[in-house]
Amino acid sequence: MDDKIKELTLLLLYLTSWKEKSLDGEMRRSWKGYPFETLDELTDEDLIRGSIKSKSVYLTDEGVKEAELLLKKYLSVES
Numbered sequence: 001m002d003d004k005i006k007e008l009t010l011l012l013l014y015l016t017s018w019k020e021k022s023l024d025g026e027m028r029r030s031w032k033g034y035p036f037e038t039l040d041e042l043t044d045e046d047l048i049r050g051s052i053k054s055k056s057v058y059l060t061d062e063g064v065k066e067a068e069l070l071l072k073k074y075l076s077v078e079s
Contacts, residue, residue: 007070009038010047010059014067017059028059 017030032039032055039057042048047066050057059067 006038006041008074009034010042010063010067011070011074013042013048013057014059014064014071020058028064029056030059031055032057 012034013030013032014028017028019026020029032050039048042063043050043057046060047063048057048059
């Protein structure tokens with residue numbers, strides 16, 4: 001069950017994200033209104049990044065790729 005919660009949290013972060021310009025190009029940001037334990041696990045896996053003080057996180061390239069796979073897995077949607 002914990003793996004599904006983690007997957008669905010990443011998927012929700014992706015689905016509610018917006019694109020933001022940065023010095024490195026574009027990144028996807030999302031509000032981090034999810035359980036901190038789950039967000040910590042996603043950070044440990046380098047799927048998301050962000051500071052403790054920030055109210056949002058950004059999805060890493062690997063996080064975006066994983067979220068797009070989860071779209072197909074759970075919603076049968078192509079990104």
